[in-house]
Amino acid sequence: MMELGAALGLYAVLLVASNSIERWLQPEGAARMALALLPMLGAAAAVWAILRGLDRMDELQRRVQFDAIALSFLGTAVITFGWGFAESAGAPQLRAFMVWPIMGILWGIGIFLAVRRYR
Structure with missing residues (x-):
């Protein structure tokens, strides 16, 4: 830290x-x-x-991080692809600066879910 x-x-x-x-x-x-x-x-x-x-990290901590990173990666992909399609229908353009906050929020959600799962 x-x-x-x-x-x-x-x-x-x-x-x-x-x-x-x-x-x-x-x-x-x-x-x-x-x-x-x-x-x-x-x-x-x-x-x-x-x-x-x-x-x-030990193996369990790595597994928690892996699960969270996977959720973050896949969720960000789905959100940004979906937003790209929505842009063609008139949605405002998604700036690249917004991608990291999306990833970070989804990573935090992934940590929460993984910790609950492996309790």
């Missing part, structure tokens, strides 16, 4: 710094792209921390 917390803290600091620097300097081209992607260093650190955490 400490590693993940530090990674998310790094992400937050880089996000605020990136946005502030972009407003102040108003870069263009490659510099603007590099600045926009700067917070991804924190996101990559979070991925590393999560993978290390999964590696440290």
Whole structure:
């Protein structure tokens, strides 16, 4: 949890710094792209921390996580595909920034269901 917390803290600091620097300097081209992607260093650190955490889990904890991740992956696929079809009927466009919150919410639901299942 400490590693993940530090990674998310790094992400937050880089996000605020990136946005502030972009407003102040108003870069263009490659510099603007590099600045926009700067917070991804924190996101990559979070991925590393999560993978290390999964590696440290026992078999039951891994099974709970697997079930939750499977629900999250499949549920997100169904929701985003369905939304894509709905867009052709006039629904507003689903922004890519919404995919992770959908995955995160479904992962949380998956954790809840898996923990109840394996009690």
